[in-house]
Amino acid sequence: MAGQRIEIDAGGFGLVLGVGDDGRVHQLGFGRDTAPATADLPTWLYPLAYPTFGEEHLREPALRITHGDGATSTRLVYRGHHQQVDGRGTVHRIELADRVAPVRVTLCVRPWPDVGLIEQWVEVTNDGSAPCTLHQVAASAPSFTAVDPHLTHWGGGWANEWTETTERIASGTKTVASAGGVRSSLHLPPLALLAPDGIASEVHGRVAAVTVAWGGDVRFDVEAAPHGQLRVIAGAQHRGAERILDPGASFSSPPAIWAWSETGIGPTSRALHRYAREHVVRDGGRTRATVVNTWEALFFALDPERLGAQVDVAADLGGELFLLDDGWFGTTHPRDDDTTGLGDWEVDRRKFPHGLQPLIDRTLKTGMRFGLWVEPEMVNPASSLYEDHPDWVIAEAGRDRREERNQLVLDLCRPEVAAFCLGVIDRVLTEHPGISYLKWDANRDVTEPGSGAAGIATDRQSHLPIDRVRATYELMAEVGRRHPDVELMACASGGGRGDFGTLRYFHEIWTSDNTDPLDRVRIQWGASHLLPASVLGAHVTRWGNKPLAIGCAVAMSGRFGLDLDLQAIDPAEREILREAVATYARIRDLVQHGQLYRLVSPIGTDRASLAYVDDEGDRAVAFAYRLADELVGADEPGSGPGHAPPLAGLLAAIQPSRTYVVRDITPGRASPGPARVEVLGADVASAMFAWPAGPAPAATIWEISAG
Ligand code: GLA
Numbered sequence: 001m002a003g004q005r006i007e008i009d010a011g012g013f014g015l016v017l018g019v020g021d022d023g024r025v026h027q028l029g030f031g032r033d034t035a036p037a038t039a040d041l042p043t044w045l046y047p048l049a050y051p052t053f054g055e056e057h058l059r060e061p062a063l064r065i066t067h068g069d070g071a072t073s074t075r076l077v078y079r080g081h082h083q084q085v086d087g088r089g090t091v092h093r094i095e096l097a098d099r100v101a102p103v104r105v106t107l108c109v110r111p112w113p114d115v116g117l118i119e120q121w122v123e124v125t126n127d128g129s130a131p132c133t134l135h136q137v138a139a140s141a142p143s144f145t146a147v148d149p150h151l152t153h154w155g156g157g158w159a160n161e162w163t164e165t166t167e168r169i170a171s172g173t174k175t176v177a178s179a180g181g182v183r184s185s186l187h188l189p190p191l192a193l194l195a196p197d198g199i200a201s202e203v204h205g206r207v208a209a210v211t212v213a214w215g216g217d218v219r220f221d222v223e224a225a226p227h228g229q230l231r232v233i234a235g236a237q238h239r240g241a242e243r244i245l246d247p248g249a250s251f252s253s254p255p256a257i258w259a260w261s262e263t264g265i266g267p268t269s270r271a272l273h274r275y276a277r278e279h280v281v282r283d284g285g286r287t288r289a290t291v292v293n294t295w296e297a298l299f300f301a302l303d304p305e306r307l308g309a310q311v312d313v314a315a316d317l318g319g320e321l322f323l324l325d326d327g328w329f330g331t332t333h334p335r336d337d338d339t340t341g342l343g344d345w346e347v348d349r350r351k352f353p354h355g356l357q358p359l360i361d362r363t364l365k366t367g368m369r370f371g372l373w374v375e376p377e378m379v380n381p382a383s384s385l386y387e388d389h390p391d392w393v394i395a396e397a398g399r400d401r402r403e404e405r406n407q408l409v410l411d412l413c414r415p416e417v418a419a420f421c422l423g424v425i426d427r428v429l430t431e432h433p434g435i436s437y438l439k440w441d442a443n444r445d446v447t448e449p450g451s452g453a454a455g456i457a458t459d460r461q462s463h464l465p466i467d468r469v470r471a472t473y474e475l476m477a478e479v480g481r482r483h484p485d486v487e488l489m490a491c492a493s494g495g496g497r498g499d500f501g502t503l504r505y506f507h508e509i510w511t512s513d514n515t516d517p518l519d520r521v522r523i524q525w526g527a528s529h530l531l532p533a534s535v536l537g538a539h540v541t542r543w544g545n546k547p548l549a550i551g552c553a554v555a556m557s558g559r560f561g562l563d564l565d566l567q568a569i570d571p572a573e574r575e576i577l578r579e580a581v582a583t584y585a586r587i588r589d590l591v592q593h594g595q596l597y598r599l600v601s602p603i604g605t606d607r608a609s610l611a612y613v614d615d616e617g618d619r620a621v622a623f624a625y626r627l628a629d630e631l632v633g634a635d636e637p638g639s640g641p642g643h644a645p646p647l648a649g650l651l652a653a654i655q656p657s658r659t660y661v662v663r664d665i666t667p668g669r670a671s672p673g674p675a676r677v678e679v680l681g682a683d684v685a686s687a688m689f690a691w692p693a694g695p696a697p698a699a700t701i702w703e704i705s706a707g
Pocket of ligand 1: 295325326338373441443491492493494510513
């Protein structure tokens with residue numbers, strides 16, 4: 001067994017492992033061209049493939065177990081390797097076991113050669129006769145040689161999602177982790193980029209990108225050890241989530257997914273987008289509808305007459321799906337604001353004396369679809385549900401029940417609660433067969449993480465963080481099975497559920513409650529490092545009171561929609577919205593399914609540019625935003641107003657010797673530039689691109705098609 005090599009290739013991006021003389025498994029290579037890296041040194045000099053507590057005693061572990069006999073160190077030795085073929089491809093299962101304790105650890109590696117990604121997770125099995133405790137089971141812990149390591153991560157919380165930080169990793173361990181369990185990606189999206197050789201650009205530098213596909217808290221530990229050794233330990237957050245593993249039981253960690261690029265950040269995002277569309281998101285290839293939502297139009301002040309008027313304008317503008325947001329339910333505690341009613345999913349007959357059906361019928365008659373907001377996992381204490389079942393919430397005995405947004409989290413680990421939540425959705429959908437879309441919200445995190453579920457004993461309360469996410473997945477999966485034609489948007493106070501674990505059950509997410517176009521440029525820019533535009537709900541609203549034209553130009557680079565009082569728009573605004581809806585319908589195949597090229601970053605500047613290109617390089621749509629009158633960095637060559645933004649990335653995707661027709665398609669353009677020019681691909685940049693003129697904020701959208 002010693003000397004054995006395991007080579008795993010995901011289309012030019014690979015992982016090579018080797019078994020040392022002592023039976024331990026080392027990582028010989030990770031990245032591109034891994035094979036040559038494996039020849040020269042003795043195997044034991046390479047870092048461990050999966051470090052355990054007590055083994056590399058100066059380094060951070062990926063696995064920590066207290067064994068059945070009380071021992072706290074684990075040394076894993078190689079037992080075998082085999083490949084398993086299933087409906088999704090091949091999994092390499094590398095079987096290890098502790099040298100003494102009856103614990104098996106399987107490193108699972110699934111290459112995705114069609115998209116160039118590697119997925120990794122770890123299974124632990126207790127073969128002994130006494131329980132053991134799993135303190136930490138990370139999904140993956142690859143090592144890198146690094147000369148000037150930089151880490152990029154995001155965070156920000158409500159209305160500030162995806163705020164970027166890039167920092168140099170000095171000696172020691174840098175940990176970034178989410179918390180709260182429900183809206184984890186609101187606080188810390190589950191994505192980290194590592195640039196081992198210094199800050200990478202979109203087109204230059206080695207970059208490793210890793211996401212943890214998990215709808216709960218995640219954690220990245222980036223450890224810089226002496227001699228340029230760097231390791232990234234990625235997995236679900238383990239703190240507070242220890243698990244007792246009974247004899248014969250197994251635990252499987254949530255997976256981590258890695259992308260690799262030798263040519264900057266851009267390729268990692270495009271690989272993750274393809275993976276999301278083809279292997280994660282429900283119906284990922286389907287074109288998304290243009291949604292018209294009621295939240296920012298009417299908030300809780302719903303009445304059928306006003307809603308009917310909104311429906312008529314929405315249809316007239318070309319909207320395709322009318323979404324009735326919060327405020328439609330509550331009987332004993334009507335939902336007139338966010339303090340009451342959550343949990344009581346009966347239509348509020350004061351607001352809708354004849355129920356929702358007349359509004360649904362009116363919507364369907366226009367040719368639009370109808371969608372409805374629900375928040376099934378939560379409850380306001382001021383509700384009949386809570387009065388009847390105060391024990392149904394996540395809480396700890398004898399501790400206060402802290403409220404966030406005046407609500408508590410229902411305990412889905414209790415089968416009766418899970419059945420209730422499923423019943424809520426079932427009933428809403430069966431009673432109203434005209435509903436073909438749900439916005440599924442979740443507006444608070446877990447505090448006091450206690451469960452009264454029979455399956456979670458008092459000595460196993462720390463199982464809740466994992467078990468609650470799994471129970472939520474089960475609910476989401478069952479909704480999908482029972483109602484396969486109903487599309488689902490995941491919302492959690494905005495972008496709190498933007499992860500590849502949850503997205504397996506959803507079609508799209510609400511990117512952020514913050515729809516100020518200036519902030520949205522940065523939020524959507526950040527989100528695009530993980531998520532394709534097809535899942536990034538982006539609506540034109542009055543948030544920030546910017547001109548609607550700029551709001552349209554920003555929302556059109558995502559999954560477009562409207563969310564403003566359509567009775568209160570003036571005729572000029574109405575024409576801008578109408579034009580934007582029609583233009584978006586023409587370009588959305590590119591935005592939603594094209595390859596993203598980020599051209600100019602809004603981070604630290606007051607401008608941004610991005611483009612989507614089809615796979616053949618025949619068509620593209622490019623967006624440029626000027627966010628302030630005085631451009632930061634405007635003295636850089638080629639970056640001032642009137643100058644071309646750098647287009648290296650875009651030019652790589654279109655063909656230099658072909659003729660392209662370039663058209664300015666910006667909605668509401670007061671004084672359009674040349675409406676249509678014909679140029680060679682090589683001249684596209686100089687012929688058309690200029691930072692939008694006029695007072696900021698300003699935007700330009702170009703459509704580029706091969707002539
Ligand atoms: C959350 C969502 C919003 C909206 C409100 C309704 O805040 O993020 O989009 O649906 O709930 O209460």
